[in-house]
Amino acid sequence: MSPRRNRPRAEDVAPLDGDRARRGVEAVQSWRDGDWQVRSxxxxxxxKTYRCxxxxxxxxxxxxxxxxxxxxGRGDLTDRRHWHNGCWRARERRSPTVERSRSAPRYG
Structure with a gap:
């Protein structure tokens, strides 16, 4: 008896689209503020440089x-935002109205 195959056969795997690999994988995530299309x-x-x-x-x-x-579909391409992975996961625990630098005093 031959050992079990752990990898799929080459003929069973669809070729990887280079453009799709560069764009990332999309998924819909549900949060309290609605559903979000998310791409890694x-x-x-x-x-490019973005601001989280x-x-x-x-x-x-x-x-x-x-x-x-x-x-x-309530927005357009200008509604896309680039997030750090950890910031996205923690966004419901943050106050959405507070913006401060790292060295700013924390009152209240």
Whole structure:
């Protein structure tokens, strides 16, 4: 008896689309504020600097992160936001109205 195969056969695997791999994998995530279309961005595909709305810090090129936008079609391409992965996961625990730098005093 031969050992069990752990990998799929080459003929069973669809070829990887290079453009799709660079864009990342999309998924819909449900949160209290609605459904969001979320796409993971790999380090190799991150070529620009963005500002994370969760922490107001820059996401430099080469940093894996994600892009999120409303899934119900209520927005357009300008509603896409690039987030640090941890900031996206912690966004419901943050106060949405408080924006401060790292060295700012924390009152209240």
């Amino acid at each position: 961005i790999t380090a190799g595909a991150a070529v 709305p969760g922490c107001q810090q820059e996401i430099p090129p080469g940093t894996p992160h994600l892009v999120a936008w409303p899934a119900d």
